[in-house]
Every structure is written in C-alpha cells, then in structure tokens.
Amino acid sequence: MHIHKYERWWLTFGMGMLIVFLATIAFAAFADNMNPPSGLQAIDPTKVSKTPPFDHPGVRRLPDGSYEAYYVAQVFSFNPATITIPAGKKVTFYVTSPDVVHGFFIAKTDVNMMAIPGWVNSDSHVFRTKGTYLLICHEYCGIGHQNMFAKIEVR
Amino acid sequence: MTEAVRAENRVVIAHVYTATAAIVLGAVFGALQGMSRASAFNAPAWFDYYRILTMHGVLMALVFTTFFICGLSLFVTYRSIPRPRKMILGWLGWWVMLLGVVMAAFEILAGNATVLYTFYAPLKASPWFYIGATILIIGTWIVAAEIFENVLWFRKNNPGVPVPLPAFTAAATFLMWWIATLGVVGEMYFLIPWAFGWTPGINVMLTRMLFWYFGHPLVYFWIMGAYICWYNIVPKFYNGKLFSDGLTRLTFIMLLLLSTPVGIHHEFMEPGISSTWKMLHTVTTYGVAIPSFITAFAIFASFEIAARLQGRRGFWQTVTSLPWNDPAFCGPAYGMLLFILGGFGGLVNASYSMDTLVHNTIWIVGHFHVTVGGPVALTFLGISYWMIPKLTGRALWKPDWALWQTRTWFIGMLVMSMSMHIAGLLGAPRRTAEVSYLGSAPNEWLGYMLVAAAGGLLLLTSILMFAAVAIGTLVVNEKGEDTTVEFAQPVAGTEPAPRMLQSLFRWGVVALIVAVLAYAGPLLEMLHNPGFLAPGMRTW
Numbered sequence: 001m002h003i004h005k006y007e008r009w010w011l012t013f014g015m016g017m018l019i020v021f022l023a024t025i026a027f028a029a030f031a032d033n034m035n036p037p038s039g040l041q042a043i044d045p046t047k048v049s050k051t052p053p054f055d056h057p058g059v060r061r062l063p064d065g066s067y068e069a070y071y072v073a074q075v076f077s078f079n080p081a082t083i084t085i086p087a088g089k090k091v092t093f094y095v096t097s098p099d100v101v102h103g104f105f106i107a108k109t110d111v112n113m114m115a116i117p118g119w120v121n122s123d124s125h126v127f128r129t130k131g132t133y134l135l136i137c138h139e140y141c142g143i144g145h146q147n148m149f150a151k152i153e154v155r
Numbered sequence: 156m157t158e159a160v161r162a163e164n165r166v167v168i169a170h171v172y173t174a175t176a177a178i179v180l181g182a183v184f185g186a187l188q189g190m191s192r193a194s195a196f197n198a199p200a201w202f203d204y205y206r207i208l209t210m211h212g213v214l215m216a217l218v219f220t221t222f223f224i225c226g227l228s229l230f231v232t233y234r235s236i237p238r239p240r241k242m243i244l245g246w247l248g249w250w251v252m253l254l255g256v257v258m259a260a261f262e263i264l265a266g267n268a269t270v271l272y273t274f275y276a277p278l279k280a281s282p283w284f285y286i287g288a289t290i291l292i293i294g295t296w297i298v299a300a301e302i303f304e305n306v307l308w309f310r311k312n313n314p315g316v317p318v319p320l321p322a323f324t325a326a327a328t329f330l331m332w333w334i335a336t337l338g339v340v341g342e343m344y345f346l347i348p349w350a351f352g353w354t355p356g357i358n359v360m361l362t363r364m365l366f367w368y369f370g371h372p373l374v375y376f377w378i379m380g381a382y383i384c385w386y387n388i389v390p391k392f393y394n395g396k397l398f399s400d401g402l403t404r405l406t407f408i409m410l411l412l413l414s415t416p417v418g419i420h421h422e423f424m425e426p427g428i429s430s431t432w433k434m435l436h437t438v439t440t441y442g443v444a445i446p447s448f449i450t451a452f453a454i455f456a457s458f459e460i461a462a463r464l465q466g467r468r469g470f471w472q473t474v475t476s477l478p479w480n481d482p483a484f485c486g487p488a489y490g491m492l493l494f495i496l497g498g499f500g501g502l503v504n505a506s507y508s509m510d511t512l513v514h515n516t517i518w519i520v521g522h523f524h525v526t527v528g529g530p531v532a533l534t535f536l537g538i539s540y541w542m543i544p545k546l547t548g549r550a551l552w553k554p555d556w557a558l559w560q561t562r563t564w565f566i567g568m569l570v571m572s573m574s575m576h577i578a579g580l581l582g583a584p585r586r587t588a589e590v591s592y593l594g595s596a597p598n599e600w601l602g603y604m605l606v607a608a609a610g611g612l613l614l615l616t617s618i619l620m621f622a623a624v625a626i627g628t629l630v631v632n633e634k635g636e637d638t639t640v641e642f643a644q645p646v647a648g649t650e651p652a653p654r655m656l657q658s659l660f661r662w663g664v665v666a667l668i669v670a671v672l673a674y675a676g677p678l679l680e681m682l683h684n685p686g687f688l689a690p691g692m693r694t695w
Binding site for chain 2: 001002003004006007010011014015018021022025026028029034035036037038039040041042043044045046075099100101103105107108110112113114116117118119120121134136138139140141142143145146147149151
C-alpha cells in the first residue's frame with residue numbers, strides 16, 4: 001500500500017515520541033523505583049477488626065527510624081482520624097477496607113491508592129514540608145462519601 | 156424518498172431520537188452536579204447528589220452514546236449497501252435496549268442503584284439494575300448482528316468487491332464492541348446472583364478487572380463512532396475527499412485489535428495486580444494512540460486536498476476555506492480541536508508512573524469531557540444536523556441556533572474541563588458532592604469548581620438549543636429537503652485497499668486472541684490468590 005512521504009515522517013515522529021515516553025516511564029520504574037502501589041497481600045474483609053495490625057490501626061516507629069501507618073478505610077471515616085509524624089522521615093502507609101471500595105489520597109502528594117476489600121494496599125512517602133495534610137477518600141463509597149477524610153500532621 | 160428507504164429511516168430515527176432524549180436529560184443532571192460541587196445547589200435528600208451523578212453517567216456514557224452509535228451505524232450500513240431488507244434485528248435491538256434502559260433507570264430513580272455508572276462491587280444495587288444493564292448490552296448485540304448480516308450479504312453477492320467503507324467501519328466498531336462487552340456480561344454473571352442473595356459474597360478485584368476489560372474499549376467504541384463520521388461523512392461538508400481508503404481500514408483494524416488489551420491502566424492504583432501487568436498495559440495503551448495519529452494526518456490531508464481543489468494553498472487559506480458557518484461541520488471540527496487536548500491528557504493518565512498524580516482527581520473528569528464530551532458528543536450533535544434532514548426530508552429548523560449550539564458547547568466544554576484539569580492537579584477529587592471537607596480543603600478547589608459550574612451551565616444552554624432544533628425540525632418544518640446521501644470517496648486514481656485489510660472477521664479472531672493474551676496473566680494471578688469474598692452492602 002502506498003503511504004505518502006509526509007505521512008511516513010509524521011508516523012515516525014509519533015511513534016518515536018511514544019517510544020521516548022515509554023523509555024522514560026521504564027527508566028523511572030527500574031532506575032528510580034517509581035512504581036504504582038500494587039499491594040499483593042490478601043486479608044479477609046469480614047475479619048479486619050480482628051486481624052493484626054489492623055485491629056489496632058495507627059502509627060508505628062520502626063528500628064531503622066522510618067514509620068509505618070496502618071489505616072482502616074470504612075464508611076465514612078478513616079481510622080485513625082489524625083496521626084502525627086516527623087518531617088523528612090519515610091512513612092509507609094498500609095490500608096484496607098472492611099466494607100466497600102474506598103480511596104486513599106493525600107492531597108498535594110503522590111500518595112494515591114485504592115482501598116479494596118480483600119486486599120492490603122501500600123505506598124511510601126517522605127513529607128518534606130511541615131504542616132497539616134488532608135487525607136481524603138476519592139472513590140464514591142456511599143451517601144456520606146464527601147465527608148470521609150482524615151488529617152496528617154507533619155511536625 | 157421511496158417507501159423502503161423511509162422504513163429504514165424509521166429504525167434510525169428511533170435510535171437517534173432516543174439518544175437525543177438521553178443527552179438532554181443527562182445534561183440537566185450534569186448542570187445540577189456542577190452547581191452542587193460549587194456549593195451553589197444542595198441536592199434534596201429524596202434525590203441526592205449521587206443519584207443525580209448515577210443518572211448523568213448512565214445517560215451519557217451508556218445510553219446516549221450507545222443509541223447514537225447504533226443508529227449511526229445502521230444508517231451508514233443501510234445507505235452504503237442498498238438492498239431490500241426487513242430491519243427485524245434493527246427494530247428488535249432497539250426495543251430490547253429500551254427495555255434494559257427503562258429497567259435500569261427505574262431502579263436508579265427509585266434510589267435502589269446509587270452505584271454510579273461503574274457500579275463497583277461490593278456496593279450492592281438492586282439485581283434488576285444489573286439485569287437491565289445486561290439487557291441493554293444484549294440489545295446492542297442484536298444491532299451488531301443486523302450490521303454483520305448486511306456485510307455478509309454484500310460479500311456473498313459481490314465476490315471480490317471490497318465492502319463499502321461506511322459499512323466496513325460500522326462493522327469493525329461493532330466487532331470491537333462485541334469482544335469488549337463479553338467482559339461486562341461476564342461481570343454480570345457474578346453480580347446478578349450475588350445481588351439476589353444467592354451467593355454469600357463477591358470477588359471485588361475480579362469484578363473490577365472484568366469491568367475495565369469492558370470500560371476502556373467502551374471509550375474506543377465512542378471514538379470509533381466519531382471516526383465513522385470523520386472519515387465517511389464530514390469530508391462531504393467541505394466538498395472534500397477521503398484521504399486514503401486503505402489507511403482508513405487500517406485505522407479501524409488497529410482500533411479493533413488494540414482497544415481491548417489496555418483496561419488495566421484504569422487499575423494502576425489497585426492492590427492485587429502486579430506491576431508487570433500494569434506496565435504491559437501502559438505499552439498497549441500507548442499503542443492505541445497510533446490509529447489516532449493516522450486519523451489526525453488523514454483529516455488535515457483531506458482539508459488540504461479540498462482547499463487545493465479550490466485553488467487555495469497554505470495553512471490560512473486552507474483553514475478559511477472550510478465551512479465555519481455550517482453547524483454539521485462545526486460540531487465535528489470543534490470536537491477535533493478538543494480531542495487534541497484529550498489526547499495529551501490521555502497519555503498522562505495511561506502512564507504507569509504519572510497516573511499517581513491524577514488518578515481519581517477531577518482531572519480525570521476534565522479528561523473524559525474533552526474526549527467523550529468533546530469530539531464524540533460534538534461530532535454526534537453536528538452529524539445530527541445533517542442526518543435529521545436526510546432522515547425526515549425536513550429542512551433543519553433554526554440553523555443559526557444549531558451553529559451557536561456547537562460554539563457554546565465548545566466554549567462551555569473548554570472552560571469546564573480546563574478548570575477541572577487544573578483543580579485535579581491541585582488535588583481536588585472527583586465523584587464527591589462537595590469539595591469543602593467541612594472547611595479543611597484548600598479554598599482554591601471551590602474557586603475552580605465555580606468556574607467549572609459556569610461552563611456546565613453554558614453546556615446546559617447549548618443542549619437546550621440542540622433539543623429545540625431537533626424537535627423543531629420534526630414539528631415545524633415541511634418536507635421537501637434533498638435526502639440523497641453520499642459518502643466521502645477516495646481521491647481519483649488511488650489504489651484500493653490491499654486484500655489483507657479487507658478481511659474484517661479474520662482480524663476479529665486476532666483481536667479476541669490479543670485480548671485473551673493481555674488478560675490471561677493478570678486473571679491467572681488473581682485466581683491463584685485466596686480471593687476473599689466481600690459480602691457487600693448498600694451504603695446510600
């Protein structure tokens with residue numbers, strides 16, 4: 001099939017651009033470890049309140065100086081509702097849901113996860129700036145969804 | 156117009172006017188939503204925001220688009236393959252689709268299915284909502300069978316002759332749709348018994364994967380509907396030519412192959428799917444940009460060929476030679492401009508790493524309003540201004556209103572979606588009745604929502620003008636319009652498409668294999684896991 005010369009140039013340019021984009025994404029993933037949250041740990045959604053550590057959600061300090069924060073996202077609140085963590089330290093968030101699908105999104109950061117019944121999802125973040133951060137549910141979960149939020153104090 | 160053609164047109168009119176009713180009603184709900192998010196309107200408890208949102212999503216994403224594409228595809232198939240026919244499947248499909256819509260809409264309006272148009276389990280809607288949605292899909296399969304039957308008839312009676320391009324593009328669209336809808340019907344196989352209470356729980360991630368196996372090709376179904384118009388119909392508005400028959404067929408075959416194996420890019424932020432599959436679907440999603448590159452070139456080339464035939468040259472002479480006073484041209488043309496923005500945003504959303512900045516923020520809503528709300532809706536509205544006179548034999552009522560409708564829709568959509576894009580980057584979420592979080596949210600979120608609501612009201616005004624023109628043409632204007640339909644022809648002397656690009660159904664088999672390959676890994680991984688079931692609940 002005859003393909004016009006300009007069209008060949010245009011498609012070469014377009015596909016070249018896609019290859020550059022994909023190479024950038026692959027580089028970020030393999031060299032910088034920029035991967036989306038893909039928690040692969042399963043949990044029985046009917047037994048969340050009895051399964052450690054989700055039976056006592058909250059912040060733990062690890063021996064290496066980093067932090068872990070365990071959250072239960074449920075209609076229509078996060079447990080814990082407020083946590084305090086120091087600036088400049090790595091925090092790993094773990095979240096699950098005992099009821100329906102929720103979102104776990106800390107505004108003005110790249111912490112963005114889905115909380116799915118049956119699974120524990122996780123993502124890490126270092127807060128560089130002190131202040132109060134807003135953690136919101138960003139997946140529709142029912143009639144009170146618009147008021148499902150929590151706060152993270154970074155000191 | 157002969158009686159046989161008139162009978163064909165009635166099937167098309169039924170589909171197109173059902174779509175018109177859906178978009179008008181859907182826009183009313185949309186405007187209410189915009190105002191609620193801007194804190195300018197408080198939805199009453201007996202018809203809360205999320206019920207409004209469910210109606211808007213279902214009417215626009217599932218009813219308007221589906222009915223219009225069915226009507227459009229039947230129209231281009233009937234007119235490009237003239238023959239005596241009975242249209243039994245065309246009518247049956249319409250009735251079945253309507254039955255499904257009425258069932259689902261009744262449950263939503265009654266408050267038994269406030270689950271949004273994505274109906275994510277374990278939000279547990281009434282089983283009749285899921286059954287209604289399934290019946291709607293089955294109705295589209297019947298319409299698909301009508302289109303395939305006509306293509307097969309043409310093949311049998313015209314051995315060696317390529318299927319006319321309009322019918323070919325319609326059949327490719329419905330072949331893709333058939334493969335894609337297998338996913339959502341598979342999801343219903345789990346949802347319906349669970350909603351009746353016959354099974355104790357639901358595997359949430361399995362239903363999500365099946366949904367998005369369908370959910371992204373759904374958007375390509377809309378785009379392919381717009382492309383049917385851009386390639387076959389729009390060039391006639393500026394006395395233009397089809398740029399290339401072979402490349403058009405190649406575009407539709409690529410869309411058939413690449414629309415399905417991409418759905419996991421909607422699930423980047425989810426647990427239970429390894430990053431390997433997420434990366435794989437990033438690559439395939441970027442691949443589906445290629446047929447859109449071909450289309451962009453074909454459109455501009457077609458503009459330029461038409462301008463040169465009039466003795467005009469260069470960029471400005473080409474642009475000014477186009478019929479900017481014809482609403483049928485302006486709808487698709489403004490839509491194409493919005494699609495440039497939609498394409499850029501889409502590359503961000505499909506990116507394995509950048510999606511984390513925008514996932515489930517209002518940016519995404521801005522994105523699909525400059526894709527399905529822009530190029531797709533504007534193309535269908537614009538094409539209606541051409542198609543309704545062709546179907547009814549009546550001249551368009553108030554063509555100047557139609558022209559202003561396309562302009563106001565373009566501006567309204569630009570204003571609304573740009574403020575949504577910006578607010579999304581600032582962290583404002585989607586799918587929420589308000590963005591104040593009891594005063595904890597940054598003030599700028601509300602500011603952008605006010606601008607978006609203003610855009611939404613302009614869109615509502617625009618669609619009311621469309622409704623006036625669509626209804627006015629039927630009731631006010633007399634018959635007498637020229638109803639001859641001609642489709643765009645390739646430039647004289649160009650070669651026909653190679654045989655490889657003519658065997659559509661063989662490519663359908665390849666597409667099915669590609670879809671299976673793209674999902675076999677993640678599905679096996681999911682089935683290998685313990686797969687805890689969630690009982691589900693009604694949270695509204």
